[in-house]
Amino acid sequence: MNPHALVIAxxxxxxxxxxxxxxxxYHQSLESGKPLLVLVGADWCGACQVMKKRVMPxxxxxxxxxxxxxxxxxxxxxEELANRISKxxxxxxxxxxxxxxxxxxxxxxxxxxxxxxxxxxxxKHATPTVANKAGEKRRR
Numbered sequence: 001m002n003p004h005a006l007v008i009a010x011x012x013x014x015x016x017x018x019x020x021x022x023x024x025x026y027h028q029s030l031e032s033g034k035p036l037l038v039l040v041g042a043d044w045c046g047a048c049q050v051m052k053k054r055v056m057p058x059x060x061x062x063x064x065x066x067x068x069x070x071x072x073x074x075x076x077x078x079e080e081l082a083n084r085i086s087k088x089x090x091x092x093x094x095x096x097x098x099x100x101x102x103x104x105x106x107x108x109x110x111x112x113x114x115x116x117x118x119x120x121x122x123x124k125h126a127t128p129t130v131a132n133k134a135g136e137k138r139r140r
Contacts, residue, residue: 019056022081025071029097035068035126036097040082042075047112048092058115064122068096094118096125 020028022038029036039056041048052072059065073082075091082088086095086108094109107125109118 019070019072022071022073022078025069029069032069033099035099037065037068037070037122038085038095038097039070039072040075040086040088040093040095041072041091044076045091050112051092051094055113055115055118059118059122062115062119064115064119068122068126094121096122098126 019025019039025036025038028034039048039051041052043049056065056070060070073085075082075088086093086106090110092110092112094113096107096109097104098107099105105125107121109121113121
């Protein structure tokens with residue numbers, strides 16, 4: 001294997017987070033009732049890449065995404081789907097769908113944010129069960 005290809009492959013492993021394909025995450029969220037978190041971004045967007053490669057992997061490593069189904073949408077490739085779930089005008093954009101009393105609610109966090117801000121957003125808008133579990137982990 002080419003040494004440069006190996007380095008790139010290893011870097012990709014280091015920056016990955018628990019993101020699934022949209023269809024998989026969507027259906028798992030429907031079946032489980034757990035929140036669905038969608039990161040909408042683009043390959044050409046520096047702020048999107050920071051969210052994708054630094055912020056989200058760190059949140060995943062901390063366990064903040066454990067009870068949430070996560071996916072990414074590339075606005076350049078999935079523009080129709082991104083606009084169907086939300087009128088995305090600014091990227092990066094985190095869209096969180098939560099279920100409450102048989103209704104799904106949508107919350108958005110627009111722009112680049114650090115782990116602390118995203119975690120606070122998730123705790124505020126996720127279902128009480130997810131927010132409580134995140135709070136329990138912090139107290140330990």
